[in-house]
Amino acid sequence: MTTETKTTTAETHQDSMFDAVLARLDVAAKICGLSDNAANVLRNPQKQVKVSLPVMMDNGKIQIFEGFRTIHSTILGPSKGGIRYAMDVCDDEVKALSAWMTFKCAVANLPYGGAKGGIKCDPRKMSVGELERLTKAYTIAMSDVFGPDKDIPAPDMGTSGREMAWLLDAFNKSHRGDFPAVTTGKPVGLGGSLGRDAATGRGVMVATLAALKKMNKKPENVTAAVQGFGNVGSHAARLLSEKGIKVCAIGDHTATFWNEKGIDIYAALSYVKNNGGILKGFTGGTEIKNTELLTSKVDVLVPAALQNVITEEIATQIKATLIVEGANGPTTPEADHILNEKNIIVVPDILANGGGVTVSYFEWVQNRYGYYWSEEEVNAKHDASMSLAFEQVWNNGQQYKTTMRIGAYISALKKVELGIIAKGVY
Ligand code: GLU
Numbered sequence: 001m002t003t004e005t006k007t008t009t010a011e012t013h014q015d016s017m018f019d020a021v022l023a024r025l026d027v028a029a030k031i032c033g034l035s036d037n038a039a040n041v042l043r044n045p046q047k048q049v050k051v052s053l054p055v056m057m058d059n060g061k062i063q064i065f066e067g068f069r070t071i072h073s074t075i076l077g078p079s080k081g082g083i084r085y086a087m088d089v090c091d092d093e094v095k096a097l098s099a100w101m102t103f104k105c106a107v108a109n110l111p112y113g114g115a116k117g118g119i120k121c122d123p124r125k126m127s128v129g130e131l132e133r134l135t136k137a138y139t140i141a142m143s144d145v146f147g148p149d150k151d152i153p154a155p156d157m158g159t160s161g162r163e164m165a166w167l168l169d170a171f172n173k174s175h176r177g178d179f180p181a182v183t184t185g186k187p188v189g190l191g192g193s194l195g196r197d198a199a200t201g202r203g204v205m206v207a208t209l210a211a212l213k214k215m216n217k218k219p220e221n222v223t224a225a226v227q228g229f230g231n232v233g234s235h236a237a238r239l240l241s242e243k244g245i246k247v248c249a250i251g252d253h254t255a256t257f258w259n260e261k262g263i264d265i266y267a268a269l270s271y272v273k274n275n276g277g278i279l280k281g282f283t284g285g286t287e288i289k290n291t292e293l294l295t296s297k298v299d300v301l302v303p304a305a306l307q308n309v310i311t312e313e314i315a316t317q318i319k320a321t322l323i324v325e326g327a328n329g330p331t332t333p334e335a336d337h338i339l340n341e342k343n344i345i346v347v348p349d350i351l352a353n354g355g356g357v358t359v360s361y362f363e364w365v366q367n368r369y370g371y372y373w374s375e376e377e378v379n380a381k382h383d384a385s386m387s388l389a390f391e392q393v394w395n396n397g398q399q400y401k402t403t404m405r406i407g408a409y410i411s412a413l414k415k416v417e418l419g420i421i422a423k424g425v426y
Contacts, residue, residue, distance in 0.1 A: 017096035017307065023333040025099075028409030031400050037425070038417040042102070045095055046079075046113075047071040051141040053119070055134045058127050067138045069117035069145050072098035075419040078149050079115035080105055080357060082156025082185075083138075083163070085131075089118035093307075097156075100328055100350055101357070106412035108354040108389050110361045115151050117142070123158045135163050139170035146171060148181035148368070154360050160231070161187040161197075181367035184360035193363035195378035196356075201235025201304075202379065203355015204326045206386040207347045208300060209243060211322055214394065215345065218244075223262075223298040225249035225320070227290070228305030229279055232326040232353065234269060236302055241265045245300065249285075249293045252305070254278040256293050257285030295319065303330035304353075310335045318344065325349040340403055348405035350412065351393050358385050 022043060029039045053065040068089060071079045081101035084094075094116050102114030119138055123131060145151050146167075155164060164186045171182045180191030188194060195202070212219060222245050226237040229252040241247045246262035255278075257263060263285050271282045294301065294309065295317040303309055304326025310318070315335035323339065324347045325331065331339070331346065339346055359382055366372050373381075389411075397407030 016092050017329060018092050018099070020329065020333050021096045021099045024336075024405060024409050025413070028402075028406045028413055031402055031406060032410040032413060034413050034417055038413070038420050041075075041420055041425075042073065042099070042413070042416060045070050045072045045098055046074060047145075048091065048095065049142065049145055050091070051138070053134060053137040053141060055130065055137055057130055065134060065137075066120045067117070067141060068094040068119070069142055069151070070094045070098040070115060071145070071151055072114040072116075073102040073416065074113040075102075075416050075423065076106060076113055077111040078113065078147075079151045080110070080112040080154070080184075080360065081115040081117070082154045083159050083167075084116070084118035084156040085121050085123040085158030085163075086118065087120060087122050089120040094118050097328055102416065103409060103412035104350040104354050104357060106415040107350050107393060107408050108358050108361075108385060109415075110358065112152075112357075112361065115153075116156070117153060118156070131163070132166050135166040136170040139167045140174055143171060143174045146182055148179055148364070152181070152360075152364060153183045154357070155185040155231070157230075161185055161192060164192075165190050181364050184363040185356075186363070191363070191367050193359055193366055193378055194373070194375035195382065196359045196363055197231065198235040198239070199359035199378075199382060200232045200326065200353050200356035201237075201239055202382060203358065203386050204232065204236040204302060204304065204324055204352055205239035205243060206355065206383050207352045207390055208240060208245070208302070208322070208324045210387060210390040210394075211324065211345055211347050212300075215322065217299070220244040222246070222300060223248050224300040224302060225293050225296050225298045226302040226304055226326075227251055227256075227293050227309065228303070228327065229268070229272060230305070232356075233302070233304035234265075234272070236304055236326055237263075238265045238269060240300075240302075248298055249288070249296050250279070251288075251290055251293050252279045254280035255282065256288050256290050257282055258288045258292070258296065259285035300324060302326050306330065308332055310339075312338055315339050315342075318342070320344065323347070325352045328353065336403070336405060346403060346405055347390075348393075348403075348408045351389055351404070351408045354389060355382055355386055358382055 097116035307329035
């Protein structure tokens with residue numbers, strides 16, 4: 001067991017995601033001796049914008065949606081972070097996710113600060129036309145916030161290249177020009193980067209292999225369960241199985257499957273493609289409960305769907321010895337302590353899913369350069385960058401005798417603190 005000072009308690013940090021961020025920040029700050037000045041700056045997001053968006057629905061009625069964008073920090077560069085469309089989007093969630101972006105970008109050694117945005121809506125219940133009008137209304141409302149050198153959005157839960165193309169169009173029209181670097185995760189052909197779609201899953205794969213190496217385990221002797229079969233989980237499952245890992249469980253919001261012999265990920269991918277994007281009805285495994293996937297008998301667990309799925313209760317039942325967090329915030333701070341006591345290695349979200357924003361950065365560089373790289377080039381740069389970030393975090397964990405999560409926070413906090421000191425505060 002490594003030392004992770006219990007300065008936070010379940011009572012204080014249970015309900016708020018932002019409190020969960022502060023809980024980890026406090027622990028890491030104490031261990032690495034972060035100055036109170038830097039800690040205070042980072043405990044408070046720089047800017048929070050909330051807008052109401054009237055949208056003409058297909059039935060001829062106007063519906064008002066709430067839109068959010070929180071810029072947590074611009075210390076290390078323009079703020080970067082995705083836009084989420086979901087019903088649970090709120091101030092607290094966006095604030096927490098924006099802070100994680102600051103730390104994620106710093107861990108990945110990118111010249112960015114952190115931000116996050118979102119719209120409270122259920123995209124599955126909206127038509128394509130309604131989603132386009134909503135996205136464009138949001139972009140216009142945020143047109144002074146976004147900018148290639150100010151704040152650069154990207155896809156997140158419930159959004160994809162399609163929404164980024166609409167966002168680009170609305171931004172270009174309102175700023176009278178062509179500004180591909182205002183957003184990343186765009187479709188290839190509109191300034192998107194090859195390799196961006198698979199990048200987050202690819203980063204999960206690189207982080208998993210790096211962790212297995214530290215554990216002296218060979219991929220071909222390892223089994224895995226992947227929760228989530230969207231942009232992160234599906235690519236992660238595919239890439240893990242391509243590296244020889246037997247993926248025994250996969251699942252999405254509609255169904256979860258177990259197959260002791262390993263699930264044929266290609267069959268699952270083509271099933272999802274032909275089945276309206278969902279796993280329900282897949283026949284490549286026996287159907288199990290979503291929570292059973294988390295506690296199944298595998299070596300590696302990849303939560304790549306929602307936040308707060310690994311609770312104290314689930315943590316006590318987890319059998320995997322390695323957890324690689326593809327999702328943002330899948331583990332509660334209280335569960336962290338249990339996983340630590342059980343000697344389970346957790347590759348934390350701000351490291352493990354940093355592959356997405358790393359290739360976002362490459363996309364932004366290519367947009368500004370006006371010259372586009374091959375997929376091999378993008379992947380090679382990505383893998384090198386992820387491997388370096390992994391080593392830095394691992395070494396911090398060893399040096400400070402703490403978990404990889406706190407090691408990742410230390411890695412980020414030190415870089416941001418240097419930026420705060422060097423820039424000065426007036
Ligand atoms: N939404 C992704 C994340 O949480 C990507 C952000 C980006 O590329 O800016 O990391």
